[in-house]
Amino acid sequence: MQISELSDRAREVFRLLIDSYLTTGEPVGSRIISARMHLSPASIRSVMADLEERGLLVAPHTSAGRMPTDLGLRLFIDGLLQVGDLTQEQQEQMSSQAMVAGKSLPQVLNETTTMLSGLAACASLVVAPKTDFSLRQIDFVLLSPRQVLVVLVGVHGQVENRVIETQQPLSPAQLQMAANYLNHQATGKKLSEVQALVAQDMAMQRAQLDALTQKVVQSGLAVWSEFGGGQLIVKGHAQLLKDVQAVEDIERIRQLFDALEVKENLWRLVGDAESAEGVKIFIGTEHPVFQQSGCSLVVAPFGRHSSGHMVGAIGVIGPTRLNYARIIPLVDFTAKLMDKVLGQDP
Numbered sequence: 001m002q003i004s005e006l007s008d009r010a011r012e013v014f015r016l017l018i019d020s021y022l023t024t025g026e027p028v029g030s031r032i033i034s035a036r037m038h039l040s041p042a043s044i045r046s047v048m049a050d051l052e053e054r055g056l057l058v059a060p061h062t063s064a065g066r067m068p069t070d071l072g073l074r075l076f077i078d079g080l081l082q083v084g085d086l087t088q089e090q091q092e093q094m095s096s097q098a099m100v101a102g103k104s105l106p107q108v109l110n111e112t113t114t115m116l117s118g119l120a121a122c123a124s125l126v127v128a129p130k131t132d133f134s135l136r137q138i139d140f141v142l143l144s145p146r147q148v149l150v151v152l153v154g155v156h157g158q159v160e161n162r163v164i165e166t167q168q169p170l171s172p173a174q175l176q177m178a179a180n181y182l183n184h185q186a187t188g189k190k191l192s193e194v195q196a197l198v199a200q201d202m203a204m205q206r207a208q209l210d211a212l213t214q215k216v217v218q219s220g221l222a223v224w225s226e227f228g229g230g231q232l233i234v235k236g237h238a239q240l241l242k243d244v245q246a247v248e249d250i251e252r253i254r255q256l257f258d259a260l261e262v263k264e265n266l267w268r269l270v271g272d273a274e275s276a277e278g279v280k281i282f283i284g285t286e287h288p289v290f291q292q293s294g295c296s297l298v299v300a301p302f303g304r305h306s307s308g309h310m311v312g313a314i315g316v317i318g319p320t321r322l323n324y325a326r327i328i329p330l331v332d333f334t335a336k337l338m339d340k341v342l343g344q345d346p
Contacts, residue, residue, distance in 0.1 A: 003079030013047045018076045022321050027065030070284040098337045117236030122318035128231045135186040145169035150220045164219045178216045256293035273301045273313035279332045284320050296320045298331050302338035
């Protein structure tokens with residue numbers, strides 16, 4: 001259905017009703033709209049009844065008012081919603097929090113998700129299915145004779161650390177040899193590309209490293225193979241509970257958290273975000289992950305590679321009566337910040 005199919009009067013009643021519902025979360029009666037349109041409550045009720053027949057509104061049993069259905073909210077968002085813009089001050093504040101050099105990717109993801117949750121006053125999530133940044137340098141630091149810290153530095157300042165264990169004692173000279181070899185291979189290349197080159201070198205015995213140093217190189221790269229695989233961060237869980245009014249509401253929120261624990265659902269979220277150009281909105285039953293919980297998701301992709309492959313998705317989860325006009329630009333700008341942090345945009 002298109003918003004143009006509604007008469008001017010029906011469109012205005014529909015807009016005012018949803019504006020009121022998104023503000024209060026309560027069913028809206030005809031008298032509230034009548035006071036704003038200077039029409040009689042009876043005239044408003046007639047229009048509301050027609051909108052209900054079209055599947056755009058529903059009347060809860062406990063109230064004489066109406067509230068929008070998921071279909072009604074979709075029509076409103078696609079046809080009537082006026083999205084606001086972030087102020088320059090808001091953009092600068094968000095940028096100053098996110099654009100701090102030297103942070104690891106987990107730090108960036110955690111802090112950015114927390115920031116978005118606070119600004120949106122909703123739960124927020126980030127899904128990062130794959131980490132494959134370009135490398136500037138790889139270092140090995142001897143912590144003990146059999147324990148080594150592996151440090152990866154990205155070309156845009158990302159720093160990641162992992163500790164590996166070795167079966168035999170290592171010397172500083174062997175670690176330096178391993179670092180020299182990898183840095184020769186790695187500079188400016190993606191982590192996955194370095195892993196492939198090293199595997200090929202080892203298979204063809206071209207690495208010119210002793211057996212123990214080869215194991216250090218292989219272990220140092222292998223420890224990253226699972227990094228970021230299906231990584232999900234959710235912040236602001238309490239925000240989902242602040243409007244809970246009944247036991248069944250708590251059960252719906254529990255079902256949501258259970259759904260987010262299923263890895264296949266993470267891929268689905270990422271895939272759906274990847275298909276979007278900019279922000280994508282799922283309302284209630286529109287998305288399988290959220291259909292039981294009655295929540296909405298406003299999500300955007302971030303970190304697209306030149307090949308078009310996406311690094312992840314970030315968004316906001318909340319009740320279907322989200323303040324979409326405010327949250328859409330927040331999610332959009334946060335995703336663009338993530339692009340800059342990951343070095344995808346100049």
